[in-house]
Amino acid sequence: xxxxxxxxxxxxxxxxxxxxxxxxxxxxxxxxxxxxxxxxxxxxxxxxxxxxxxxxxxxxxxxxxxxxxxxxxxxxxxxxxxxxxxxxxxxxxxxxxxxxxxxxxxxxxxxxxxxxxxxxxxxxxxxxxxxxxxxxxxxxxxxxxxxxxxxxxxxxxxxxxxxxxxxxxxxxxxxxxxxxxxxxxxxxxxxxxxxxxxxxxxxxxxxxxxxxxxxxxxxxxxxxxxxxxxxxxxxxxxxxxxxxxxxxxxxxxxxxxxxxxxxxxxxxxxxxxxxxxxxxxxxxxxxxxxxxxxxxxxxxxxxxxxxxxxxxxxxxxxxxxxxxxxxxxx
Amino acid sequence: xxxxxxxxxxxxxxxxxxxxxxxxxxxxxxxxxxxxxxxxxxxxxxxxxxxxxxxxxxxxxxxxxxxxxxxxxxxxxxxxxxxxxxxxxxxxxxxxxxxxxxxxxxxxxxxxxxxxxxxxxxxxxxxxxxxxxxxxxxxxxxxxxxxxxxxxxxxxxxxxxxxxxxxxxxxxxxxxxxxxxxxxxxxxxxxxxxxxxxxxxxxxxxxxxxxxxxxxxxxxxxxxxxxxxxxxxxxxxxxxxxxxxxxxxxxxxxxxxxxxxxxxxxxxxxxxxxxxxxxxxxxxxxxxxxxxxxxxxxxxxxxxxxxxxxxxxxxxxxxxxxxxxxxxxxxxxxxxxxxxxxxxxxxxxxxxxxx
Numbered sequence: 001x002x003x004x005x006x007x008x009x010x011x012x013x014x015x016x017x018x019x020x021x022x023x024x025x026x027x028x029x030x031x032x033x034x035x036x037x038x039x040x041x042x043x044x045x046x047x048x049x050x051x052x053x054x055x056x057x058x059x060x061x062x063x064x065x066x067x068x069x070x071x072x073x074x075x076x077x078x079x080x081x082x083x084x085x086x087x088x089x090x091x092x093x094x095x096x097x098x099x100x101x102x103x104x105x106x107x108x109x110x111x112x113x114x115x116x117x118x119x120x121x122x123x124x125x126x127x128x129x130x131x132x133x134x135x136x137x138x139x140x141x142x143x144x145x146x147x148x149x150x151x152x153x154x155x156x157x158x159x160x161x162x163x164x165x166x167x168x169x170x171x172x173x174x175x176x177x178x179x180x181x182x183x184x185x186x187x188x189x190x191x192x193x194x195x196x197x198x199x200x201x202x203x204x205x206x207x208x209x210x211x212x213x214x215x216x217x218x219x220x221x222x223x224x225x226x227x228x229x230x231x232x233x234x235x236x237x238x239x240x241x242x243x244x245x246x247x248x249x250x251x252x253x254x255x256x257x258x259x260x261x262x263x264x265x266x267x268x269x270x271x272x273x274x275x276x277x278x279x280x281x282x283x284x285x286x287x288x289x290x291x292x293x294x295x296x297x298x299x300x301x302x303x304x305x306x307x308x309x310x311x312x313x314x315x316x317x318x319x320x321x322x323x324x325x326x327x328x329x330x
Numbered sequence: 331x332x333x334x335x336x337x338x339x340x341x342x343x344x345x346x347x348x349x350x351x352x353x354x355x356x357x358x359x360x361x362x363x364x365x366x367x368x369x370x371x372x373x374x375x376x377x378x379x380x381x382x383x384x385x386x387x388x389x390x391x392x393x394x395x396x397x398x399x400x401x402x403x404x405x406x407x408x409x410x411x412x413x414x415x416x417x418x419x420x421x422x423x424x425x426x427x428x429x430x431x432x433x434x435x436x437x438x439x440x441x442x443x444x445x446x447x448x449x450x451x452x453x454x455x456x457x458x459x460x461x462x463x464x465x466x467x468x469x470x471x472x473x474x475x476x477x478x479x480x481x482x483x484x485x486x487x488x489x490x491x492x493x494x495x496x497x498x499x500x501x502x503x504x505x506x507x508x509x510x511x512x513x514x515x516x517x518x519x520x521x522x523x524x525x526x527x528x529x530x531x532x533x534x535x536x537x538x539x540x541x542x543x544x545x546x547x548x549x550x551x552x553x554x555x556x557x558x559x560x561x562x563x564x565x566x567x568x569x570x571x572x573x574x575x576x577x578x579x580x581x582x583x584x585x586x587x588x589x590x591x592x593x594x595x596x597x598x599x600x601x602x603x604x605x606x607x608x609x610x611x612x613x614x615x616x617x618x619x620x621x622x623x624x625x626x627x628x629x630x631x632x633x634x635x636x637x638x639x640x641x642x643x644x645x646x647x648x649x650x651x652x653x654x655x656x657x658x659x660x661x662x663x664x665x666x667x668x669x670x671x672x673x674x675x676x677x678x679x680x681x682x683x684x685x
Contacts, residue, residue, distance in 0.1 A: 015514045015518050018511075018515035019518050019519055023527075030534075140379075150610075151661075153614055153662075155621045156658035162647070167647070268520075271523075291530070298527070310518055
């Protein structure tokens with residue numbers, strides 16, 4: 001087991017190196033140059049910046065050489081710093097990349113976490129009823145409804161909910177995270193947060209229920225067709241007991257495994273949803289940084305995402321072996 | 331195992347079988363009807379109502395997008411309605427006279443050349459957008475882009491997936507290792523952020539706005555084939571141990587023939603299902619990119635682009651649902667249709683599924 005984990009971790013390092021190289025080359029070939037934009041803004045303000053200072057600034061940020069070799073050199077520097085756990089300082093936000101990520105992760109995590117809890121609470125019972133009443137009206141109804149949920153584009157559905165709940169009904173604020181007209185503290189502030197997060201969470205839940213429900217249904221059907229369920233029924237057990245004690249427990253295996261796969265989506269932030277509701281989450285922050293070619297932040301954020309997804313896959317595999325004793329890792 | 335060469339036997343409907351069993355003297359094979367696997371799949375597919383509904387949804391969307399502009403030629407994709415309209419601006423004015431306060435509403439009348447944000451009527455079935463372009467016509471042209479781009483991307487992804495997955499699965503060893511590690515790296519690349527970066531790269535390259543989306547989808551293809559490759563590889567790993575492959579070996583067939591004629595056709599059922607389902611997600615991807623103003627840009631139309639306007643102008647979100655509602659509904663119909671069909675195909679192609 002330990003040997004397997006070490007092997008996988010070594011592989012993960014290799015993968016992350018490849019990912020970082022690709023992203024770095026892409027980012028460096030971006031046409032938007034942060035320094036040049038800044039200088040242009042300064043020039044517009046009336047100050048004339050001598051060419052020398054521009055070069056100095058570029059050197060300071062490590063952007064002086066845009067040839068391929070220069071880019072590779074820049075990548076090397078970035079990598080060396082990374083080994084000292086230094087992600088660099090964000091051009092746009094002016095503070096260390098790790099701090100920026102940490103400061104804005106909370107909102108994204110809160111939305112994703114609350115949404116995931118509701119998603120599981122709603123999707124699993126739906127999946128079970130759909131499976132136990134296969135091909136009935138109930139099954140079709142649930143299937144069609146969740147399929148519609150899967151098919152909704154986040155930006156469109158988010159706008160519809162925003163229009164309905166915020167503009168038409170006025171129950172919830174349309175965007176942002178805090179009410180700018182009040183200065184709440186303590187419990188009132190917390191309540192205000194929740195109020196602002198309601199529509200985004202609702203959007204995410206409705207969009208994601210489908211996949212989870214389909215998964216539960218498929219697995220439940222598979223389990224219900226197995227021999228030991230027939231045995232349990234033949235013993236004369238109550239249907240409730242057969243379903244919840246015998247069948248459902250085995251359906252849990254893939255569900256628990258998929259829990260580990262959720263790791264990236266919990267922390268990475270939803271770019272589009274946060275964009276629609278103007279939440280100061282990490283996805284929104286990254287989108288703004290991306291447009292302005294904030295190289296250290298883009299690198300830091302994307303590596304953070306890649307790391308999460310590598311860990312998510314590894315964790316899912318480990319979890320699989322932990323939950324299901326039939327699975328041997330090797 | 332080679333499904334193309336094998337005919338499956340299926341008994342007739344029970345009533346018919348009983349009826350003919352009465353006549354003993356008839357030859358036995360009269361009770362048995364030959365049915366090709368393809369026909370059995372078709373029958374199972376069309377028995378499910380959802381898949382038929384999905385098929386109808388997709389076919390009607392295609393007809394709407396490709397035949398629609400041929401039939402309905404009143405307006406062009408980027409044509410602006412310059413018939414003009416009169417714009418009224420209301421303004422409340424308060425003034426004080428003799429210590430009393432009066433309020434009146436001042437209405438300013440102003441003629442504009444472009445008939446923007448027109449209400450739906452006989453002239454414009456769904457009204458016009460902010461630039462005075464006909465929403466109904468743009469819906470059809472936008473659908474062409476969204477559907478075509480998604481189809482191209484999915485076919486390209488499948489092609490890459492088949493070739494690399496097939497090679498990795500058949501040869502194994504070092505080749506397999508290299509291809510799979512490349513897959514690992516590509517699968518770990520965060521998709522959306524990278525597309526945003528590439529979007530800005532296209533800006534500097536000066537790519538024209540109606541072609542941007544093709545470049546973006548090409549990159550998307552480049553990063554998305556590993557999923558299909560893994561599926562193909564996994565299937566081939568188990569298939570190549572089958573007896574019929576030993577037979578193919580004994581016949582001395584060439585390697586490409588073994589891979590592409592004997593192994594790949596057996597992966598096709600799973601591939602078709604995953605292709606149909608990913609068509610839906612590709613349409614969503616394309617729409618999201620256009621929504622973020624990364625893909626097709628105005629004046630050209632794509633469904634995502636047509637919704638994009640609400641992000642900039644809250645007035646349109648609240649008061650002009652005829653501008654942004656229809657493209658959203660079209661996206662939902664397309665994605666839902668592909669999901670229904672994909673689901674139906676999965677059930678129809680699964681030999682374990684018996685109803």
